[in-house]
Amino acid sequence: MAISEKLDAFFSEKMKEYPTSRSFLVPMLLYSQDEIGYVSDEVIAHLAKKTGLTELEVRNVISYYSMLRTKPAGRYNVQVCTNISCQLRGADELFAHCKKKLGIGHKQTTPDGMFSLEEVECIGACSWAPAVQVNYDFHENLTPQKMDAVLENCRKKAKQ
Amino acid sequence: MADLVSHPDEVRIVSKRFGKGAAEIEQYLKLDGYKAVQKALRMQPDEIINEVKTSNLRGRGGAGFPTGMKWAFVPKESAKPKYILVNGDESEPGTCKDRLILEHDPHAVIEGVMIAGLAVGAKVGYIYIRGEYRYLVDIMRKALDDAYAKGFLGKNIFGSGRQFDAYWHTGAGAYEVGEESALMESLEGKRGIPRIRPPFPAVVGLWGGPTVINNVESLASVPHILLMGGQKFADLGPPRNGGTRLFCLSGHVNKPGVYELPMGYPMKKLIYDVGGGIPNGRKLKAVVPGGSSTFLLNAEEAENINLDFDSFSKRGEFLGSGGVVVVDDQTCMVKFALRIMKFYQHESCGWCIPCREGTDWLKKTLTRFHNGGGLKKDIDNIKYLAQNMLGRTFCPLGDAAAIPTMSIVDKWRDEFEAHLEGKPCPFEPEAVITELPVLSH
Numbered sequence: 001m002a003i004s005e006k007l008d009a010f011f012s013e014k015m016k017e018y019p020t021s022r023s024f025l026v027p028m029l030l031y032s033q034d035e036i037g038y039v040s041d042e043v044i045a046h047l048a049k050k051t052g053l054t055e056l057e058v059r060n061v062i063s064y065y066s067m068l069r070t071k072p073a074g075r076y077n078v079q080v081c082t083n084i085s086c087q088l089r090g091a092d093e094l095f096a097h098c099k100k101k102l103g104i105g106h107k108q109t110t111p112d113g114m115f116s117l118e119e120v121e122c123i124g125a126c127s128w129a130p131a132v133q134v135n136y137d138f139h140e141n142l143t144p145q146k147m148d149a150v151l152e153n154c155r156k157k158a159k160q
Numbered sequence: 161m162a163d164l165v166s167h168p169d170e171v172r173i174v175s176k177r178f179g180k181g182a183a184e185i186e187q188y189l190k191l192d193g194y195k196a197v198q199k200a201l202r203m204q205p206d207e208i209i210n211e212v213k214t215s216n217l218r219g220r221g222g223a224g225f226p227t228g229m230k231w232a233f234v235p236k237e238s239a240k241p242k243y244i245l246v247n248g249d250e251s252e253p254g255t256c257k258d259r260l261i262l263e264h265d266p267h268a269v270i271e272g273v274m275i276a277g278l279a280v281g282a283k284v285g286y287i288y289i290r291g292e293y294r295y296l297v298d299i300m301r302k303a304l305d306d307a308y309a310k311g312f313l314g315k316n317i318f319g320s321g322r323q324f325d326a327y328w329h330t331g332a333g334a335y336e337v338g339e340e341s342a343l344m345e346s347l348e349g350k351r352g353i354p355r356i357r358p359p360f361p362a363v364v365g366l367w368g369g370p371t372v373i374n375n376v377e378s379l380a381s382v383p384h385i386l387l388m389g390g391q392k393f394a395d396l397g398p399p400r401n402g403g404t405r406l407f408c409l410s411g412h413v414n415k416p417g418v419y420e421l422p423m424g425y426p427m428k429k430l431i432y433d434v435g436g437g438i439p440n441g442r443k444l445k446a447v448v449p450g451g452s453s454t455f456l457l458n459a460e461e462a463e464n465i466n467l468d469f470d471s472f473s474k475r476g477e478f479l480g481s482g483g484v485v486v487v488d489d490q491t492c493m494v495k496f497a498l499r500i501m502k503f504y505q506h507e508s509c510g511w512c513i514p515c516r517e518g519t520d521w522l523k524k525t526l527t528r529f530h531n532g533g534g535l536k537k538d539i540d541n542i543k544y545l546a547q548n549m550l551g552r553t554f555c556p557l558g559d560a561a562a563i564p565t566m567s568i569v570d571k572w573r574d575e576f577e578a579h580l581e582g583k584p585c586p587f588e589p590e591a592v593i594t595e596l597p598v599l600s601h
Contacts (some may be wrong), residue, residue, distance in 0.1 A: 017327045019241075019367050025349035030291055051349065064351035064509065067291050067333030082453055083253045085410035085485050089501055112539050121335065122253040126348055126410035126483060127417050128162050135296040140162065141234040 002042035003032050011050065022051040025061055029068055037072045066120075073080050074109045074116030074152040078102070079133040085126035090143075094130050095119055097144040101151065114158060115151070162260060167434045171396060171404045172382050174377060175420040178264040184537050185301055185306040188267040193314055196383035204232045204321030208279040212382060214390030221338070222451060222481035223376035224469040226377035227382075231372055233362035234280040240369035244276045244285035245347065245361075248376045249331055251336040252451035253503060254483025257406035257418050258376035263294040265380060266303035270326055272379030274317070275386065276372055279427045284325050286366075288347055288475015289331040300328045335507040336338055339555040340373045341398055342509070354555035377406055377482075397423030401468035405482055409435045412442065412488040424468040429588065431462070431486055438488050446487040446571075452500050453560030455567040464488025478563075490537050493572040494579055497525040497565055504561035515558035518549040522565060532582045538578045543569045 012030075015024050025047065031041045039062055048055045062068045080098055082091040099105055102115050109116040125131030128140035132147065139150050164179050167190075172178075182188045213228030233293070234242060246269060250258040261269065275283035283483055288298050289305075304326060307313045315323050334352050336342045342352035344366050355416060365371020374402065381403060385393045394402035401423040407430060410416050414436030421430065431437065431444065438444055447462040455477040457465065465471050472479040505519035522545050525538055546562035569576065578586045 014327075021350065022349035023347060024329075026291075026332050027330045027348060030330065061349065061351055065291070065332035065334050066506075082499070083503055084448065084496065084499055085254050085483075088411040088485070088487065088491065103482045121506060122251055122255075124250050124252050124256045124290070126161065126256045126485070127408050128256075129410055129416070133292060136292075138162070138295075154242070 002040060002046040003035055007031060007035055008046075008050075008128045016052075022053055025051055025053075026057070028066065029058075029062060033068060038069050040070075043077070057134060072109075072113075075114050075158060076119065076134050076151075077116045078151070079120040079123070081121070081123045081125065081129075081131050081133075083122040085122070086130040087128040091130040094132070094142055097147060098132075098151075101148065114155065153156060162256070162263070163417070164260075165415065165419065167433060168417055169425070169429070170420050172420050173358070173388075173393075173396075174261065174268075174406060175264075175418075176381050176384075178260060180264075182265050183303060185267060185303065185310065188265075189336050190426055193267055194271055194318075196386040197271045197274045197278070197312075198318055199386050199394050200278045201318060201322070201494070203278075203282060207277060208386070211390040212279070212385060215381075215385040215393040216390075216397065216400055217378060217381055217385060217393065218401065218469055219368045219375055219382070220405065220482065222252060222453070222478070224473075224479060227374060227378050229360065230374070231276065231279050233360065234282075234370045234372060236281065238281075238370050240367070241284065242280055242282035242369055243371045244273050244280070244282050245343065245366060245371055245373045246273055246285065246287040246376060246379055247338060247340065247343055247373055248287060248289040248293070248296075249334075249343060249346075249367045250293075251335045251338050252453060252481045252483055253500075254408060254410055254448055255481040256408045256410075256449045257482055259293060260406070260418055261314075261376050261380045262293065262521050263299060264388070266296075266300050267307065268380040268383055269300075269376055270303060270307055270313070272374075272382040273326050274324050275382050276374065276379060278322075280370070280372055282370075282372065283323050284327070286329050286347055288326050288329045288331065288343060288382070290337075291330050294330075295411040297328060297330050304328060315454065334505075334509075336509050336555065336557055339557065342555060343373065344371065351509070353509055354557075355555075356554055373464070374586040398466070398468050398470070400470060405406065405467070407467065408483045409486070410483070411448075411486040412438050412491075414439050420441060421422065421467070421476070424466045424471070427457075427465050427467055427484075430467065430484060435486065437568035438486065442488040442490055444486065445489040445491060446496075447469050448483070448485035448487070448564070450478060451483040452485075452503065452564055453568075454478045454480040456571065458571050486545065490587060491523065492585050493575045494530045495528065495585065495587070497568040498523070498530050500564050501526050501561060504557065508561070509555060512553035512555075512558060514552040515561065518545050518558065519545045519561050521545055529579055530575065530585060532578065532579065532584055534578060534579050534581075536577075539573060542576075575594070 341355035341451040444459040570600040
């Protein structure tokens with residue numbers, strides 16, 4: 001099985017809320033990715049079967065959505081918003097700091113698989129800029145120093 | 161999560177339950193929760209629609225279309241099921257208000273969906289929340305579960321014998337899905353490619369059924385309108401611009417934050433009184449009035465305009481989404497235009513050629529320009545390219561990319577000229593940009 005039975009059962013329940021079987025596809029892709037780290041070939045095959053679509057149709061949907069990936073990212077995916085509200089409050093410097101600190105660039109992963117880094121578009125934290133999302137957690141009003149603490153915390157959590 | 165702010169000029173309607181634990185259903189009930197929908201159950205559909213029309217509530221997503229009128233467009237009889245679709249795909253740069261509503265007052269959104277359903281005769285509502293807002297999806301899931309457990313949702317809402325179901329849904333990263341027709345495609349499990357209109361969603365929407373699509377803030381306003389009365393809500397703002405609005409203040413201000421102010425509030429007061437002015441003794445240069453898709457204002461214009469739809473539309477401009485981004489006099493407007501264009505180029509779905517090609521060429525030209533490789537003819541060319549996207553695409557993303565660009569070229573042409581002939585950016589004389597961040601999908 002590409003995903004856990006529990007998750008698959010949850011998908012089956014949610015699919016009942018829509019008149020067509022493919023409607024819940026986008027959330028299913030995202031929640032599958034959350035469980036196994038990326039949208040694998042197995043996940044694609046499974047969801048294609050589940051929704052009655054071809055694998056190509058599922059891949060066609062995946063390529064539209066920026067959060068979906070077909071390769072694993074780091075355990076902590078650091079997403080730095082550099083859109084206007086964040087840029088005006090130092091997001092470019094923050095992104096440069098992250099690149100230097102982690103030794104990786106946009107959409108790259110550290111060799112130990114701990115972190116990946118991404119420059120992302122507006123994440124809806126404009127009034128608390130600059131902001132970063134690490135996986136789904138928001139970190140706001142950041143400075144390079146505060147960013148270091150965020151990254152350090154991730155390392156600590158990983159050890160636990 | 162996100163910090164809350166306050167100011168004495170605020171009029172708290174939509175934000176009245178912020179910070180009061182109203183995501184918990186018991187607390188929501190103590191704060192007048194679910195009273196409005198019970199009132200709606202005793203009203204005729206037309207009465208509900210008329211109350212919302214009277215309130216002069218206009219779409220808070222940014223377009224400002226009168227909500228009551230949108231509801232009235234839904235045909236009374238329909239062979240196919242009707243739907244309510246909540247647009248919580250908040251992703252217009254500068255906008256972060258729906259996030260607060262979904263975090264602090266999710267039941268108000270559910271109540272708004274139910275009232276909309278009663279008004280137009282829909283029995284199902286979908287609450288679409290952008291994928292990045294996972295913690296809000298979790299909050300909404302719990303809120304929906306709690307409402308079902310109490311019998312507020314389901315086959316027999318409030319013992320009325322009437323049925324209404326509301327479900328949560330999430331995206332996975334796509335600005336364009338915030339556009340109503342792309343939103344429907346996404347909810348149907350597809351790429352968010354826009355649909356041609358007409359037919360409009362009110363007639364042919366989700367799965368071919370009549371569909372009302374409203375922004376989170378619009379729907380969260382509806383329960384308050386029913387309880388306080390449409391007229392009282394309308395009276396809070398100037399004519400044809402009812403109520404209050406959540407303004408998301410960001411950028412170069414001392415006190416950024418989301419403030420609820422009456423429609424028509426002066427921009428000058430928002431920046432200098434509410435926002436505490438520009439930091440570091442600098443001066444105002446520009447304001448993005450309502451998300452990056454709007455015409456930018458220069459300092460003089462910003463200091464003399466009120467925040468309501470009509471004050472902007474009579475200038476041929478847009479109030480937009482409530483995302484007010486303040487820009488100081490040390491900011492390079494060429495760089496600002498470039499950052500905006502990078503965003504639209506990244507988000508263009510490629511369906512309509514003017515948008516796909518236009519945003520790409522504009523990004524390339526602006527990048528070269530900001531790096532000192534600008535030619536004099538580029539300045540007019542940038543404007544020409546932008547103008548040729550206007551009105552030539554299925555969805556407004558092409559317009560959204562063109563509008564800020566045209567206004568920046570018009571209002572800050574001197575800054576473009578200062579970059580010509582290999583001259584370094586006057587605002588970053590030492591910074592030779594050697595590495596340009598590339599956003600790939």
